[in-house]
Amino acid sequence: MLIYLLRRIVLGVSVVTAAIVATFAIFFLGPSDPAGALCGRNCTPDRIATIEKSLGLDKPKVEQLVDYVGGVVVGRDMRAGGLVNHCDAPCLGWSYVQNRPVTDMVMQAFPVTASIVVGGVVVYTILGIGLGILCARFRGQWLDKVIVTISQVLGAIPYYVLAVVFFLYAMKFYGVIPQSSWTPLTQNPWAWFTGLLGVWLFYGTIASASYVRYVRASMIDVQGQDYVRTARSKGISERRIAVKHALRAAIAPFLTLLGLSIAAELTGAIYTETVFGLPGMGLLSINSFNNSDLPVISGVVVVSAALIVVANIIVDVLYGVVDPRVKLS
Incomplete structure (x- = not known):
């Protein structure tokens, strides 16, 4: 190891x-x-x-x-x-537009993007795994059809369109959800939470659409394996089979997709930050592009590459932890 x-x-x-x-x-x-x-x-x-x-x-x-x-x-x-x-x-590098180190600018924007991504990951992991298990367990029934249909509809509409509609009607016009804002966690935890709550719910719900179908397909495939049928023949409850036996094997491919998605999202959630007005790495990249600030853009690219590499290493290690069939050598 x-x-x-x-x-x-x-x-x-x-x-x-x-x-x-x-x-x-x-x-x-x-x-x-x-x-x-x-x-x-x-x-x-x-x-x-x-x-x-x-x-x-x-x-x-x-x-x-x-x-x-x-x-x-x-x-x-x-x-x-x-x-x-x-x-x-x-x-x-050095930003000659703002006359400050690129590292400082990236490190100032990174906590914003990281907060958005971490909160969204919690939401779409819970929804993706939970609803995926439900769809696999009730395969072909009305609940499965409703969830899959909704996930397909959400996946078919461009993300930025849904983001603009959600921002205008849920936050700005009707105020159903607190309007998005950024406050550092160390400065005011409650303002940090309320300012990002709506973004987490929207981003997590939309992102979970593809994960639901992915987990559903993996669970259906795993449930046909010999060890699952053996557990079922021993009288083990379906809930325990799904959680303890089937999910552990089905979650390994999910981790690969999740790890790469997190790395990609940490490099700059451009649409999310632009629509909701959050000063993260995505908005930093857009502003730097508009200002032709090449050192900043190149700095974001380097940080993005490092994040993707780290995410790959973590996913490879988790593979061996989650799936006992995988031996790291």
């Missing part, structure tokens, strides 16, 4: 390193023009040359890459507006 975990960590570090190099190459070594994007349309050649020097774009390409990768590991000195600013590790 330990050797397997160490191998996965080493592989994960190599993947993140490759993502850092690829991100730098795409944003700073490709056909893009960071200095021109920051300066604007009516920028003089002298001004562009000054910005390129501040960004370090006048250095050889290999030296730029070494500085960028080294900054992630040990930090680096960044020049901005004639001043030299030290960017502590992990340094993801």
Whole structure:
């Protein structure tokens, strides 16, 4: 187990390193023009040359890459507006639009996105697993048909359309649910909870639509296995068979989908944060794109790659914990 975990960590570090190099190459070594994007349309050649020097774009390409990768590991000195600013590790670059480290901006936005995702995961895990088990247990009956139909209808409507309708009618016009807002958990736990409650309920309910069908299919497949039929022949109750025997085997594929989904959502819930006005990583990416703030966009990409790698490692380890048939070696 330990050797397997160490191998996965080493592989994960190599993947993140490759993502850092690829991100730098795409944003700073490709056909893009960071200095021109920051300066604007009516920028003089002298001004562009000054910005390129501040960004370090006048250095050889290999030296730029070494500085960028080294900054992630040990930090680096960044020049901005004639001043030299030290960017502590992990340094993801410097935002010349807001004149602050990219790492600080990402770390400020990350708790918002993490709060949205964690609360939503709790909701859609409970709904997805619970309703999926019900559908499998009452397969072909009216309850199964109603739940599956609702999940298919929710999955067929674009997410952002449902988000706008929910925000306008449930929060803004009728006030059925408290309007979304962001307050740090450490500052006011109750305001943090009430400000995100409606987002959790909406996001979790919509996301659970696909998980319901996935869990249903896995449970139906597992219930036909020999060990489930053996447990049923021994007189064990259907509820215990579903929870203790069938669900444990059916949950393993669900974990893979869940882990990758969480990683993807943590990289920036763009629609959710934009519609509900929450200053997370998704909204940070959109604003940085509009401002042509390439260092911030590249920093979000690097963090996203790291989150996906970590999620994969956690899922692989949980596989061996949840499913006794899986041996990690």
